[in-house]
Amino acid sequence: xxxxxxxxxxxxxxxxxxxxxxxxxxxxxxxxxxxxxxxxxxxxxxxxxxxxxxxxxxxxxxxxxxxxxxxxxxxxxxxxxxxxxxxxxxxxxxxxxxxxxxxxxxxxxxxxxxxxxxxxxxxxxxxxxxxxxxxxxxxxxxxxxxxxxxxxxxxxxxxxxxxxxxxxxxxxxxxxxxxxxxxxxxxxxxxxxxxxxxxxxxxxxxxxxxxxxxxxxxxxxxxxxxxxxxxx
Numbered sequence: 001x002x003x004x005x006x007x008x009x010x011x012x013x014x015x016x017x018x019x020x021x022x023x024x025x026x027x028x029x030x031x032x033x034x035x036x037x038x039x040x041x042x043x044x045x046x047x048x049x050x051x052x053x054x055x056x057x058x059x060x061x062x063x064x065x066x067x068x069x070x071x072x073x074x075x076x077x078x079x080x081x082x083x084x085x086x087x088x089x090x091x092x093x094x095x096x097x098x099x100x101x102x103x104x105x106x107x108x109x110x111x112x113x114x115x116x117x118x119x120x121x122x123x124x125x126x127x128x129x130x131x132x133x134x135x136x137x138x139x140x141x142x143x144x145x146x147x148x149x150x151x152x153x154x155x156x157x158x159x160x161x162x163x164x165x166x167x168x169x170x171x172x173x174x175x176x177x178x179x180x181x182x183x184x185x186x187x188x189x190x191x192x193x194x195x196x197x198x199x200x201x202x203x204x205x206x207x208x209x210x211x212x213x214x215x216x217x218x219x220x221x222x223x224x225x226x227x228x229x230x231x232x
Contacts, residue, residue, distance in 0.1 A: 019064060019087050023057045026125040026138040034127065045125035048113050049146060060140070063121040067144040074149035083143070088153055090116065090139040090170075096132035104184075105135065108177055112139060115173050119145040120153045 025031060027045045034040045047053070047060050068086040075082045092112060094100065100108070109124055122141035129135075144150040181187055 016065070016086075019061055022087065022089060022140055023061060023123065026123070026127075026140065027057070039130075041128040041130055043126040043128065045123050046109075047121070047123050048117060049119065049121045057123070060121060060123040064142040067121065067142045067146060067150055070148075071144040071150040083152060085143040088120075088141050088143050090141075092137040092139065094133075094135045096129070096134045098135060099133040100135045104181060105137070107180065109137060111173065111177060111180075112137070115169065117141050118153070119147050121146065 027042060028034065029040075029042045032038070034042060045055075045057070047055050050059050050063050052059075064086055072082060090112070092108065105126055109126075113122060113124070117139070120141045120143075122139055124140075125138050127136040127138065141153060143153050145153055
């Protein structure tokens, strides 16, 4: 079993229509992806960092639009292209058989919100497959923060504006959550694996006993180190 945190590229994320569709999708039990053979239990969505702690979808969408408008106003007169993206979406997914408890889901959600959402409004919803035990957490959040002046929620360039690279932050969070879950007594027999470890094991299964490039280079330099040096 493993835990995977992936960034979902939301098409046309500058569109208000897409915002409404994604908000509706994560809470819709009758959607084809959530019903029939793919039936899932949809837990009530929750808002974070929304004014007055309003849990309605309208309050979340209103906050997203407001932060985007404030961002555009603060960009007036500045050089450079203004970002029109208003929405980001992350999906935290477990492999079948994880069977997360309510306590584990709450802990995971809080860690993701505190690390990745930061000062952005977000709306989360858990999708649970009661047949396989797989759990997916959909995280919708504003592409602009609540800071003044507002900033982009994610800065995806390495070394950008003193913020962690998005994928590096996601990878470290994935490992952190897996370690937290594996310390629980009920997880001792069958422990979860991080996406990084699962990928490494899958690569090893394909490569087999063949040396990787890193192994070959290490062996090559060890041989060179043992050879005597002649300077004449």
